[in-house]
Amino acid sequence: MPTIYIDNRPCTVAAGLNLLQACLSSGFDLPYFCWHPALGSVGACRQCAVKRFKDEKDTRGELVMACLTPADEGTRIAINDPEAVQFRAGVIEWLMLNHPHDCPVCDEGGECHLQDMTVMSGHTYRRSRFPKRTHRNQDLGPFINHEMNRCIQCYRCVRFYHDYAGGTDLNVFACHDHLFFGRFEDGPLESEFSGNLVEICPTGVFTDRTFKAHSSRKWDLQTAPSICPHCGLGCNTLPGERYGELRRVRNRYHHQINGYFLCDRGRYGYEYANSDRRIRQPLQVRRGQAPATPLTAEAALAQWAAMAKGAGLIGIGSPRASLEANFALRRLVGAENFYAGLSEPDACGLETVRAILTDGPVPSATLQGAGLSDAALVLGEDVTQTAPLLALNLRRLRYRKAAVMAAGFQLPVWNDAGVRELAQLNLPNLFIAAPHATRLDDEAAGTLHVPVPELLRFAQSVAAVLDAPEAPAADPGDPVTALAWQSAQALLKAQRPLVVAGMALGEPALLQAAAAIAARLKAMGRGAELCLCVPEAGSMGLALMQARALTAAMARGAADTLVILENDLWRRSAPEKVKAWLAQARHVVVLDHLATATTAAADLALPAAAPAETAGTWVNNEGRAQRAYAVMPPADPARSSWRWLQAMARSAGRVDLNGWQTIDDVAAELARTLPPFQTITELTPAVTVPTAAGKLPRQSHRYSGRTAMNAQRDVHEPKPPADPDAPLAFSMEGFDGPQPPGLTTRDWTPGWNSEQALHKFQGETAGLLAHHDPGRRLIAPAGKRQSLQMPPPAASPKLAAGEFQLVPLHFIFGSEELSMAAPAVALRAPKPHVGLGPDNGFAVDGQAVWLRIGDLLTEQIVRIVPGLAPGLMGWPVGLAGMPPIVLPAVARVEQ
Amino acid sequence: MLSILRTVGEVLRHTFAPRETIQYPEQKPYLAPRFRGRIILSRDPDGKERCVACYLCSAACPVDCIALQAVHGEDGRRYPAFFRINFSRCILCGFCEEACPTLAIQLTPDYEMCEYDRSKLVYEKEDLLISGPGKYPGYNFYKEAGLAIEGKDKGQAENESPPVDVRSLLP
Numbered sequence A: 001m002p003t004i005y006i007d008n009r010p011c012t013v014a015a016g017l018n019l020l021q022a023c024l025s026s027g028f029d030l031p032y033f034c035w036h037p038a039l040g041s042v043g044a045c046r047q048c049a050v051k052r053f054k055d056e057k058d059t060r061g062e063l064v065m066a067c068l069t070p071a072d073e074g075t076r077i078a079i080n081d082p083e084a085v086q087f088r089a090g091v092i093e094w095l096m097l098n099h100p101h102d103c104p105v106c107d108e109g110g111e112c113h114l115q116d117m118t119v120m121s122g123h124t125y126r127r128s129r130f131p132k133r134t135h136r137n138q139d140l141g142p143f144i145n146h147e148m149n150r151c152i153q154c155y156r157c158v159r160f161y162h163d164y165a166g167g168t169d170l171n172v173f174a175c176h177d178h179l180f181f182g183r184f185e186d187g188p189l190e191s192e193f194s195g196n197l198v199e200i201c202p203t204g205v206f207t208d209r210t211f212k213a214h215s216s217r218k219w220d221l222q223t224a225p226s227i228c229p230h231c232g233l234g235c236n237t238l239p240g241e242r243y244g245e246l247r248r249v250r251n252r253y254h255h256q257i258n259g260y261f262l263c264d265r266g267r268y269g270y271e272y273a274n275s276d277r278r279i280r281q282p283l284q285v286r287r288g289q290a291p292a293t294p295l296t297a298e299a300a301l302a303q304w305a306a307m308a309k310g311a312g313l314i315g316i317g318s319p320r321a322s323l324e325a326n327f328a329l330r331r332l333v334g335a336e337n338f339y340a341g342l343s344e345p346d347a348c349g350l351e352t353v354r355a356i357l358t359d360g361p362v363p364s365a366t367l368q369g370a371g372l373s374d375a376a377l378v379l380g381e382d383v384t385q386t387a388p389l390l391a392l393n394l395r396r397l398r399y400r401k402a403a404v405m406a407a408g409f410q411l412p413v414w415n416d417a418g419v420r421e422l423a424q425l426n427l428p429n430l431f432i433a434a435p436h437a438t439r440l441d442d443e444a445a446g447t448l449h450v451p452v453p454e455l456l457r458f459a460q461s462v463a464a465v466l467d468a469p470e471a472p473a474a475d476p477g478d479p480v481t482a483l484a485w486q487s488a489q490a491l492l493k494a495q496r497p498l499v500v501a502g503m504a505l506g507e508p509a510l511l512q513a514a515a516a517i518a519a520r521l522k523a524m525g526r527g528a529e530l531c532l533c534v535p536e537a538g539s540m541g542l543a544l545m546q547a548r549a550l551t552a553a554m555a556r557g558a559a560d561t562l563v564i565l566e567n568d569l570w571r572r573s574a575p576e577k578v579k580a581w582l583a584q585a586r587h588v589v590v591l592d593h594l595a596t597a598t599t600a601a602a603d604l605a606l607p608a609a610a611p612a613e614t615a616g617t618w619v620n621n622e623g624r625a626q627r628a629y630a631v632m633p634p635a636d637p638a639r640s641s642w643r644w645l646q647a648m649a650r651s652a653g654r655v656d657l658n659g660w661q662t663i664d665d666v667a668a669e670l671a672r673t674l675p676p677f678q679t680i681t682e683l684t685p686a687v688t689v690p691t692a693a694g695k696l697p698r699q700s701h702r703y704s705g706r707t708a709m710n711a712q713r714d715v716h717e718p719k720p721p722a723d724p725d726a727p728l729a730f731s732m733e734g735f736d737g738p739q740p741p742g743l744t745t746r747d748w749t750p751g752w753n754s755e756q757a758l759h760k761f762q763g764e765t766a767g768l769l770a771h772h773d774p775g776r777r778l779i780a781p782a783g784k785r786q787s788l789q790m791p792p793p794a795a796s797p798k799l800a801a802g803e804f805q806l807v808p809l810h811f812i813f814g815s816e817e818l819s820m821a822a823p824a825v826a827l828r829a830p831k832p833h834v835g836l837g838p839d840n841g842f843a844v845d846g847q848a849v850w851l852r853i854g855d856l857l858t859e860q861i862v863r864i865v866p867g868l869a870p871g872l873m874g875w876p877v878g879l880a881g882m883p884p885i886v887l888p889a890v891a892r893v894e895q
Numbered sequence B: 001m002l003s004i005l006r007t008v009g010e011v012l013r014h015t016f017a018p019r020e021t022i023q024y025p026e027q028k029p030y031l032a033p034r035f036r037g038r039i040i041l042s043r044d045p046d047g048k049e050r051c052v053a054c055y056l057c058s059a060a061c062p063v064d065c066i067a068l069q070a071v072h073g074e075d076g077r078r079y080p081a082f083f084r085i086n087f088s089r090c091i092l093c094g095f096c097e098e099a100c101p102t103l104a105i106q107l108t109p110d111y112e113m114c115e116y117d118r119s120k121l122v123y124e125k126e127d128l129l130i131s132g133p134g135k136y137p138g139y140n141f142y143k144e145a146g147l148a149i150e151g152k153d154k155g156q157a158e159n160e161s162p163p164v165d166v167r168s169l170l171p
C-alpha cells in the first residue's frame, strides 16, 4: 500500500493504481474524460493533468497525465497547482470549441460528465469566435439516439463497443477534427450491449432513444434499487419513474455481478410496465365468452370467496414472480397443492442445477469471477442470447490473459492501449461447443458445432483427457475429440478454470456433464468454478423451493379452483392441453400485470404490481438472493401479488396469513419454513426506519413540480404514498446521509451529476460499493456428492431424408416474455422463422418451406443459422407468431 | 411649544404635498417591465414556441410549482406537451426566468389574478403562452443550437461550418 502526497496530504492507496484512480479513491476531484474504471487509460483527452514533483524540495515540478502515471510510493503531486489548473482549463476550452449550444435540448443535460468537468475546470465563457464544425447524425436503431455534433473525441465509445464488447459495427471514421464516431451506414447497432454507450459516452452523442419518447431530467426521476427481471443473472438496475410511468433503466453497480454494464434487454425491456397490455383493474373475464367487466377490489374478493368454498385449491407459481409472491401462494394453497408453473424440461433442468450447486463440490461463479477465469469451456449454451452479461464477462478472458502477460513487461493493467496490444497476440483459452455458431465464437480459441448427442460425446472426451492427461488425443482427425483434447489441456493448465452450461437446449445431461468436468478439475486442486445459466429471474428461487412442475399439476386431472400467479401457461406446455385443463377447472383465478392467453381463459383476473412496483427477493443463477424495491407505487387497485394472496386468504375466512404486515414478515416466514432460505432475513436492514432522520428518499432533493404535477386534479398536494415494504420513501424528504449499498437510490454527489459519481460510493474505483456488495448467497457447495459420474451417452435420432431434429434457438430480443411487451425490444426481435444450417440442401435464406411437425402442417421462412449442424433445424423459443410446438420434435420438409 | 408648531407645520406641508396613494383600481400605477408579476411563455421571432422543455425553470423553482413534460415534434423541435404553473403556490420570485436558457418564461407587470377558488390559479400552457416574444424581441434559441430542425439543417445555425464529409481525408 504505497503512500502518495496529493496537495501535500499523505494518502495511502492500493498498490498498482494510477494517479487518477489514486486521487479519486482518496476523495479528491480531478477532471477526466477518456479514462473509465472498466476501460482503463489511454491518455487521449489530456484533461487529467497534474503537477508531479521529484521530492519535497522540488518546486518546479512537471505536468503529467494522472491517468497514465503510476501511483508509486512517495509520489508527490499537486492537483491545484496554478499551472496544472490553467492547463486543464485550456484543454476543456479546446474540447468545447466545436461544442453546440445544445444543453437545454440535450437529453444528457443535468447528468452530463462534460457539463460537470467544464464546471470543475472553470471554463465558463466561450471566447472562440470561429465557426463550429458540424456533423450529420445517423439512425442507429430503436435503442440509441445519435447527435454527433456533441462529440469531444474521447474514444470511449469505440473502446467500449469495439474493444470491450466485441462489436464490429461502430468505429471511428475520418481524421483530424473531422473524427466521426458511428456506423459505416445507418442501421441498428448490432451489439447486444449497445445501450451502455449511453453511460459510457461522457456527452450527449449517444443517448437513450426510448427515454426520448418521455424525456425527463435525472433529478426529476423517482428511483429505487431494483433487480433486472429479464433473465436469471440478477443484474442490479436503477429504474426511474415520472408521472406514474416507468421511464428508463440505468445500471446500478454491483461489483460481483454486472459491474458497470447492462445488456440491451435489461436496459430497454422496461416498457412492459407501461404497456397497453397491463391489467389495471380486477376483471371478471368469463373465460373469454363475453367481454370482460371491471370490478372493484372488494367485489373481486367477494367473487373469489365464493369460488374458494369448493373442495380443493391448486396454486401455480411462476419464475417471473418474486420469492415472496410464490411463497404466499404456497401458503394460500398449501405446500402439497403448490406447483412451480414450469415446463417439464425447465423443471427438470432447474432441479439438476439445484442439485449440482447445493450437493456438488464446485462453487458457482459470480459474473465477475467468470471474467477472471483463465480458461473456460462453454457447453451447449449460446450465452449471448440466454445470459447476455455472462457473454460480456467471458470477453474479458482475453484481457485477463493479456494482463498476466503485461506483468512480465512491467506494464500496469490499467494501461489499456498496451494491454490491448498484448491481447491481440493470441486468443484466450475459451472453447465453445454448441449446436450452432454463437455470437461469442469470435473470441474462442476453438469451437465445435454439433448436435446434442455429439456434445455429450465431446464432454465425455474432455473428461477422458482429464482422467488421463498424458495420453494423446484419441482420434486427432475427429473434430470432437480433437477439440476435447485441446480444451482439456487448456483447462488442466489453468489455475481458475470455468465450465459454463445452461438450460437453453433443454438437456439436463449437459448440465451433469459440465458438473462432472468441473468436479474433476476441482479434485485436481484447481480453483474450478461452474456457471450454470437459468432462464428467468425467479427460476433459481423456484428451484430452491423444489416445487413440482406444471405437468404434475395437470396430471392430477380436473382442478377445482386454480390460482395462477404471474404466469402465462401457454408458454409452459402444449397449448391445447393447457386450454383443455383450464376449461375443465371449475374456477380459474389469475394474478398478473400483463394480459396473456392465460388471463383471457380465467374467470377472474387480478391486477398484480409489476416488478418495478413492488418489493421482492430474487435469487440469481449463482444462488445469490437480492432484494428489489418498488420504484413507484402500483396504481390502485393493483397491489403486490403477496398482498392479493393475503387478502384472498382473509376473504376465504382464513386468519393465518393476517400476521403479515410487510414483505419482511413474508420473507421471515419463508426463512423459517424452507431451510435454503434461512438467511434471507439478513439481506437488508429491516424495513423499519433506518435512522432517526427518517427513511431514505427515492426522489432527489431537486425533484421538481411537487406542487403542480397533480394540481390540475386537485390543488391540494396529496400525501406521499406510504411504503411499508421498504426503508425508502416516495418523497424528497428523509435521511440525507450516505446510503448503504443495496439501498442506494441514486448515483449523485455534489459536482458529480453523471453516473461517473460512482467512485464516491466505492471503496476504490471499480471496487466494492462502500466495501461490501449487497445480496447474500444461499448456496454453498456441500461436496456431499462427488459428481464425477458422466451422464450416459445419448443415441442420435434416426432421421429420414428431409427430416430435421428441432433445436431451440434463443434470442436476446424475442425469447423473453416481459421485454417483448416493450416496443423498442420488439422492433429488434426476429420475425417468425426456422433456422437451417448453410449447405442444408433444402432451402436458401428467405425461402418459405412447408413443414410437418407431428400433426401440424405449417409454412415457415428459412433463415440460415451459421454453423447449425446438419440434421438440425433451429426453432425460435418464445417468439410471438411461432406455432406452438413442444420440443423435442422432428420436422419433415414437405415438397 | 416649538414642537407643537413644528407638528402643525408638518401636517400642513403633507396636506398640500402630491399624493402617493392612488385610487386603485380606477387608477393604475406605472410598473416597469422588470416587475415580477404573472408569468407568461413567449414565442420566438418566427412565432414558434420558445420553450424547449429543458426543465430548468421547474428545477429552479423554490416552491416546485412548475410541472411540464417534454416531447419531440416531427419538425425536430423539442417543446412542452403540457406546462403547468400553480400560481396559488408561486411566490413570484423570478428564479424561473433567471434559469430559462431560451428566454421563454418571463414575469410580466400584471398582478391582477386573484381568485376566490384556488384551483382557478392553476394555469396550463394555453393560459400562459402569448403570441409574441415578450421582453426580449430578438432571441431565437434554435438559431444558436446545433440541433437540426425543419427549415434549419445541420451547419445552418449561427457561426457553423457546413457538415463534415466523413469520407474525405483532406485537411
Ligand code: SF4
Residues within 6 Å of the ligand: A099, A100, A101, A102, A103, A104, A106, A107, A108, A109, A110, A112, A113, A114, A115, A150, A202, A203, A204, A205
Ligand atoms: S453533451 Fe452535455 S454539455 Fe453538451 S449539450 Fe449535452 S448536456 Fe450540454
Ligand code: SF4
Residues within 6 Å of the ligand: A150, A151, A152, A153, A154, A155, A156, A157, A158, A181, A200, A201, A202, A203, A205, A206
Ligand atoms: S461519441 Fe462520446 S464516447 Fe465517443 S468519442 Fe465522442 S464523446 Fe467520446
Ligand code: SF4
Residues within 6 Å of the ligand: B039, B060, B061, B062, B063, B064, B065, B066, B085, B089, B090, B091, B092, B093, B094, B095, B096, B097
Ligand atoms: S416565480 Fe418563483 S415561485 Fe413562481 S414559478 Fe417562477 S420560480 Fe417558481
Ligand code: SF4
Residues within 6 Å of the ligand: A104, B050, B051, B052, B053, B054, B055, B056, B057, B058, B068, B096, B099, B100, B101, B102, B103, B104, B105
Ligand atoms: S427554463 Fe425556459 S425553456 Fe426550459 S422548460 Fe422552463 S420555460 Fe421552457
Ligand code: FES
Residues within 6 Å of the ligand: A020, A031, A032, A033, A034, A035, A041, A042, A043, A044, A045, A046, A047, A048, A049, A065, A066, A067, A068
Ligand atoms: S483521463 Fe487522463 S488523458 Fe484522458
